[in-house]
Amino acid sequence: MTRITRNLLLDCKAIVQExxxxxxxxxxxxxxxxxxxDLYFKCENFQRSGSFKMRGAVHAISTLTDEQKAKxxxxxxxxxxxxxLSLAARSIGVKAYIIMPNNAPQVKKNAVRSYGGEVIECExxxxxxxxxxxxxxxxxxxxxxxxxxxxxxxxxxxxATMELLEDHPDLDYIMTPVGGGGLIAGTALAAHxxxxxxxxxxxxxxxxxxxxxxxxxxxxxxxxxxxxxxxGLRTELGDxxxxxxxxxxxxxxxxxxxxIIEAMHLIWERMKIIIEPSxxxxxxxxxxxxxxxxxxxVGIILSGGNxxxxxxxx
Amino acid sequence: MTRITRNLLLDCKAIVQExxxxxxxxxxxxxxxxxxxDLYFKCENFQRSGSFKMRGAVHAISTLTDEQKAKxxxxxxxxxxxxxLSLAARSIGVKAYIIMPNNAPQVKKNAVRSYGGEVIECExxxxxxxxxxxxxxxxxxxxxxxxxxxxxxxxxxxxATMELLEDHPDLDYIMTPVGGGGLIAGTALAAHxxxxxxxxxxxxxxxxxxxxxxxxxxxxxxxxxxxxxxxGLRTELGDxxxxxxxxxxxxxxxxxxxxIIEAMHLIWERMKIIIEPSxxxxxxxxxxxxxxxxxxxVGIILSGGNxxxxxxxx
Numbered sequence: 001m002t003r004i005t006r007n008l009l010l011d012c013k014a015i016v017q018e019x020x021x022x023x024x025x026x027x028x029x030x031x032x033x034x035x036x037x038d039l040y041f042k043c044e045n046f047q048r049s050g051s052f053k054m055r056g057a058v059h060a061i062s063t064l065t066d067e068q069k070a071k072x073x074x075x076x077x078x079x080x081x082x083x084x085l086s087l088a089a090r091s092i093g094v095k096a097y098i099i100m101p102n103n104a105p106q107v108k109k110n111a112v113r114s115y116g117g118e119v120i121e122c123e124x125x126x127x128x129x130x131x132x133x134x135x136x137x138x139x140x141x142x143x144x145x146x147x148x149x150x151x152x153x154x155x156x157x158x159x160a161t162m163e164l165l166e167d168h169p170d171l172d173y174i175m176t177p178v179g180g181g182g183l184i185a186g187t188a189l190a191a192h193x194x195x196x197x198x199x200x201x202x203x204x205x206x207x208x209x210x211x212x213x214x215x216x217x218x219x220x221x222x223x224x225x226x227x228x229x230x231x232g233l234r235t236e237l238g239d240x241x242x243x244x245x246x247x248x249x250x251x252x253x254x255x256x257x258x259x260i261i262e263a264m265h266l267i268w269e270r271m272k273i274i275i276e277p278s279x280x281x282x283x284x285x286x287x288x289x290x291x292x293x294x295x296x297x298v299g300i301i302l303s304g305g306n307x308x309x310x311x312x313x314x
Numbered sequence: 315m316t317r318i319t320r321n322l323l324l325d326c327k328a329i330v331q332e333x334x335x336x337x338x339x340x341x342x343x344x345x346x347x348x349x350x351x352d353l354y355f356k357c358e359n360f361q362r363s364g365s366f367k368m369r370g371a372v373h374a375i376s377t378l379t380d381e382q383k384a385k386x387x388x389x390x391x392x393x394x395x396x397x398x399l400s401l402a403a404r405s406i407g408v409k410a411y412i413i414m415p416n417n418a419p420q421v422k423k424n425a426v427r428s429y430g431g432e433v434i435e436c437e438x439x440x441x442x443x444x445x446x447x448x449x450x451x452x453x454x455x456x457x458x459x460x461x462x463x464x465x466x467x468x469x470x471x472x473x474a475t476m477e478l479l480e481d482h483p484d485l486d487y488i489m490t491p492v493g494g495g496g497l498i499a500g501t502a503l504a505a506h507x508x509x510x511x512x513x514x515x516x517x518x519x520x521x522x523x524x525x526x527x528x529x530x531x532x533x534x535x536x537x538x539x540x541x542x543x544x545x546g547l548r549t550e551l552g553d554x555x556x557x558x559x560x561x562x563x564x565x566x567x568x569x570x571x572x573x574i575i576e577a578m579h580l581i582w583e584r585m586k587i588i589i590e591p592s593x594x595x596x597x598x599x600x601x602x603x604x605x606x607x608x609x610x611x612v613g614i615i616l617s618g619g620n621x622x623x624x625x626x627x628x
Contacts, residue, residue, distance in 0.1 A: 024338055026360070045586045046340070265623065272359045272619035274586040305586035309579065309628055 002151065004244075006193045012059050012155040013162050019058040019091050023047055023160070025167050025299075030270045035290060038297045040171065041267075042164045045275050045305030049115065052160050052303050053084035053147070056182055059156030060145045061085075061092050069094050071141035076122075076129040078104040079232055080304050081147035086117025097142055099132045101125075107308070148180025149238025158186030164299045165194045172296040175282035177303055178202040178211040178252060179233035181241035187301060188248035198299075202245075202252040203285030205229075205260060210236045212252045215245065229257055229313055232278035232304065253285035260284050261313045267302075276307040316465065318558075320507045326373055326469040327476050333372040333405050337361055337474070339481050339613075344584045349604060352611045354485065355581075356478045359589050359619030363429065366474050366617050367398035367461070370496055373470030374459045375399075375406050383408050385455035390436075390443040392418040393546055394618050395461035400431025411456055413446045415439075421622065462494025463552025472500030478613050479508045486610040489596035491617055492516040492525040492566060493547035495555035501615060502562035512613075516566040517599030519543075519574060524550045526566040529559065543571055543627060546592030546618065567599035574598050575627045581616075590621040 002008065023043045032039055044052035061073055072095030075085050082098045089096035096117040100109060101124035109119050122132040136142050145153065161174055174191050176184045188200035204211050205228040213221035214237050226234040237245065255263075260277055263284035267275050282300050286293055316322065337357045346353055358366035375387055386409030389399050396412045403410035410431040414423060415438035423433050436446035450456050459467065475488055488505050490498045502514035518525050519542040527535035534556050540548040551559065569577075574591055577598035581589050596614050600607055 024340075026338075029362070048343070050586065268588060268623055272364065272588040274582060274588060309582055309626070312623070312626070314623055 004189060009155060009158060009162065009190060009193055013159045015062045016055050016059050016156055016159045019088065020054055021047055022163055025164060026271060026273070028271050031266070034266070035287060035293070036295065037286060037290070037293045038295075040164065040168050040297070040299045041271070042160055042299060042301050043273065044160055045273060045279060045302050049080070049084040049087045050304055050306040051080040051084060052157055052183060052301065053080045054088055055159050056150070056153035056156035056186070057081065057084040057088035057145070058092070060150055060152040061088055061094055063152045064143055068143050071143070072097060073145050074099065074133050074136040074142040075145050075147060076100070076133050077147050078108055080306055082108070082112050082117065083115055083306070085145065086112050086115035090116035095142070097136045097140070099129050099136070101129070146238065148182030148235065149240045150182070151240055154182050154186045154241055154244065155189070156186065157183045158190035160301055161187045161190035161299070162194055164301070165190065165198065168297070168299065170196055170297060171198050171299045173199050173201055173293065174299040174301065175201050175203060175286060176301045177230065177233055177278050177281040178204045179278065180235040181211060181237040181245055183301065183303060184249055185241035185244040189244060192248050199250040200248060201250050201285070203282035204252050204254050205233060205281060206254045206256055208234050209254050211245070212254055214242060215249070215252055218246070230260055230278040230281050232276065233281065253289055255281060255284040255288055259288055263287060265314050273302075274305045274307060275302050276304050277313065279303045279305065318503060323469060323472060323476065323504060323507055327473045329376045330369050330373050330470050330473045333402065334368055335361055336477055339478060340585060340587070342585050345580065348580070349601060349607070350609065351600060351604070351607045352609075354478065354482050354611070354613045355585070356474055356613060356615050357587065358474055359587060359593060359616050363394070363398040363401045364618055364620040365394040365398060366471055366497060366615065367394045368402055369473050370464070370467035370470035370500070371395065371398040371402035371459070372406070374464055374466040375402055375408055377466045378457055382457050385457070386411060387459050388413065388447050388450040388456040389459050389461060390414070390447050391461050392422055394620055396422070396426045396431065397429055397620070399459065400426050400429035404430035409456070411450045411454070413443050413450070415443070460552065462496030462549065463554045464496070465554055468496050468500045468555055468558065469503070470500065471497045472504035474615055475501045475504035475613070476508055478615070479504065479512065482611070482613065484510055484611060485512050485613045487513050487515055487607065488613040488615065489515050489517060489600060490615045491544065491547055491592050491595040492518045493592065494549040495525060495551040495559055497615065497617060498563060499555035499558040503558060506562050513564040514562060515564050515599070517596035518566050518568050519547060519595060520568045520570055522548055523568050525559070526568055528556060529563070529566055532560070544574055544592040544595050546590065547595065567603055569595060569598040569602055573602060577601060579628050587616075588619045588621060589616050590618050591627065593617045593619065
């Protein structure tokens with residue numbers, strides 16, 4: 001694996017920033033008073049494609065060779081990475097094949113298509129997804145890009161934190177949700193190289209606490225259930241991001257489903273911004289452990305805002 | 315009436331900016347493509363108290379004499395001005411009495427109280443509201459501040475546009491909703507004095523088109539119905555703001571209820587921000603008259619984000 005350096009992250013940021021929005025950092029007097037914490041929300045819900053995933057997708061495609069680019073990229077995802085890879089690929093001029101389960105909501109397939117991705121349907125299980133992706137690789141020579149367990153994706157996700165630390169260099173903590181592990185791994189690297197004394201903490205639902213269990217046991221643990229409203233966090237860590245998480249993440253705080261919904265409602269109502277359930281998890285974790293964070297400066301990566309407005313939990 | 319000058323507006327801004335957020339101006343590639351217009355959204359939904367009304371409230375209180383301040387302020391409102399006046403008064407150290415109809419939702423009364431205002435209930439009709447306000451004036455010597463038909467309130471509301479034009483000096487149009495007329499009057503003055511070639515256009519629901527009818531006939535016309543989802547726009551113009559609107563507003567575009575809901579949904583879904591129905595009206599008006607605005611640079615004042623998340627129209 002490439003040695004991880006400060007310059008590697010700076011090179012990544014230089015590439016990524018051409019294709020993304022520099023998202024605003026919002027603050028809220030009310031939420032600061034409510035939590036007794038000095039909060040800085042990095043609004044990746046306003047990012048192109050509606051989530052931070054655009055960053056990693058752009059970086060992973062950009063670092064391919066011209067020959068690879070000419071043959072396109074493929075991933076399997078029914079979530080934010082599907083949309084992000086489609087839009088990133090179109091922005092760079094590369095073809096994107098997106099494997100989606102045939103029971104994925106029509107609205108998600110349409111979103112991918114609207115960003116220029118070609119949807120390929122498969123049976124809704126992991127072997128079918130992997131087989132379909134493999135077929136595209138063999139047929140077109142396309143490069144498979146994993147949504148979270150890919151080193152260049154991980155670096156790309158870290159650029160949100162690099163921007164946040166440019167705006168607010170003296171954060172004590174940066175918090176992210178933990179799903180597949182790409183965001184928290186990239187965040188932890190960025191906090192390590194660019195923070196002054198900044199530690200990375202993850203938020204994870206109790207119901208899908210694979211990352212918490214993996215950190216505790218030192219080996220990748222699988223989820224026993226996928227029963228959480230935070231649908232972006234049902235995925236599991238991988239062999240590329242797990243070692244980074246082991247080395248650079250301070251801890252993972254688990255939260256109840258009810259706490260996720262409350263935190264989401266609080267951000268909608270008080271900050272007037274739309275975040276998806278997964279995105280509310282780190283703020284829920286902070287509220288659960290208020291005393292720990294009291295008086296600190298905490299950055300929270302608001303990971304995404306792709307939510308079905310017709311199906312809200314409140 | 316005080317002569318309206320550029321310096322009067324600058325003095326107002328200097329006072330107001332101490333107590334408010336300088337709200338961000340957001341853009342959206344997707345909505346620009348959708349509308350074929352270059353759009354700049356001034357996010358007063360992120361303003362303290364959740365709407366632009368904070369600006370006028372701060373200015374109206376600040377310009378009182380010390381003696382007046384010591385005796386407090388009173389208004390009748392069940393909407394955003396009630397919350398704004400409460401918070402503005404508390405910020406300046408002045409007592410606020412808020413007359414609210416006894417059938418106003420508990421959540422609105424609680425919001426006013428949470429901002430420090432004293433709620434005084436009355437029967438839900440205009441004579442009762444005015445009588446209750448008059449009683450407070452007589453009993454405590456408090457100064458009555460009208461939510462929209464007050465010159466200092468009008469000037470305060472214009473500061474959102476002054477900020478917007480500092481950020482984007484070459485706007486062709488600025489659009490606002492039209493309810494009581496305070497926002498559009500202040501906006502039109504600011505656009506006149508600080509825009510390069512910037513005209514002000516209002517959006518108004520067909521169902522409560524008093525401002526459209528008033529501009530057409532040259533005299534203040536009353537609404538025949540209050541049946542609109544844009545609950546902030548059910549009020550009518552007054553004798554102080556109407557002459558300003560007559561002189562400085564280019565036109566008012568009326569929209570259907572369905573168009574308001576669609577515009578609101580589009581902003582929620584694409585921009586990931588929460589706006590209230592009234593706030594969606596100028597964007598709905600722009601979409602209705604797309605051809606007129608094609609290729610122009612248009613600022614839209616997103617007036618507020620105080621919406622009951624449990625009662626969405628979609």
